[in-house]
């Protein structure tokens with residue numbers, strides 16, 4: 613009776629995690645995944661630098677591994693991600709004319725979505741198109757194609773797999789800000805233009821005790837008011853190391869707040885935590901001096917935060 617089963621019992625679609633061959637091939641992790649999670653996001657294997665490191669050279673074995681695992685174990689998959697400025701190979705950022713970039717983008721999206729058609733239920737089509745200040749990120753896509761780059765990616769994805777739910781995903785949508793306002797305005801423009809967009813993803817990389825967490829339901833409600841499905845796509849709640857009892861207690865409360873905010877909204881379809889154990893989390897290598905952000909500890913034991921989440925479901 614893992615987290616996913618509890619989420620489904622609440623009428624939601626999934627509770628998921630981020631993995632790839634490097635983690636899934638470890639039996640201790642695979643056993644947890646089989647028991648607890650119903651949706652898998654490839655942590656890195658479907659990103660551009662992994663799938664098309666040079667033009668026309670496709671490396672789809674990492675994505676195949678995850679999709680095969682999902683098929684064999686009855687798990688859903690969230691594809692991640694098609695249009696993103698990061699983990700983008702140099703040959704793409706060096707393109708300098710709009711016609712070439714349009715063709716390259718359409719081809720990339722079409723190839724990946726077609727490869728796993730019918731086996732990926734949600735795709736993060738576009739990721740992190742806004743900076744923290746709410747302005748468009750100055751990526752090659754925005755420089756050459758503007759907002760139309762997003763439309764191109766969504767339309768190509770829908771054409772390749774008309775049954776897949778297509779998401780716009782971003783981070784720092786956890787509090788009221790011009791970034792949140794502009795993100796929602798973009799969603800509404802895409803909808804009005806008839807672009808095939810079905811969901812909004814809020815990554816939710818949070819910090820224990822952050823003052824915005826108690827009001828997490830407000831931004832989530834604003835995303836929900838777009839009328840699209842809402843998903844919490846990369847949840848983790850990190851702390852300054854070392855850990856102590858008060859941080860552990862606060863982390864449990866913070867996870868509960870986020871889970872309850874999702875359950876309070878009928879179209880919050882699922883929650884993904886960004887990894888299984890603290891040992892494999894991206895946090896320690898990304899945020900100096902921080903860690904312990906997930907639900908299993910370095911020894912793959914369930915943490916108090918796990919119990920808090922399970923009790924909230």
Ligand code: XIL
Nearest residue numbers: 655656692739783815846886893894
């Ligand atoms: C991270 C992975 O977890 C790391 O292994 C990798 O080195 C960098 O990317 N937002 C996203 C994810 O959308 O793709 C990122 O994943 C974390 C931030």
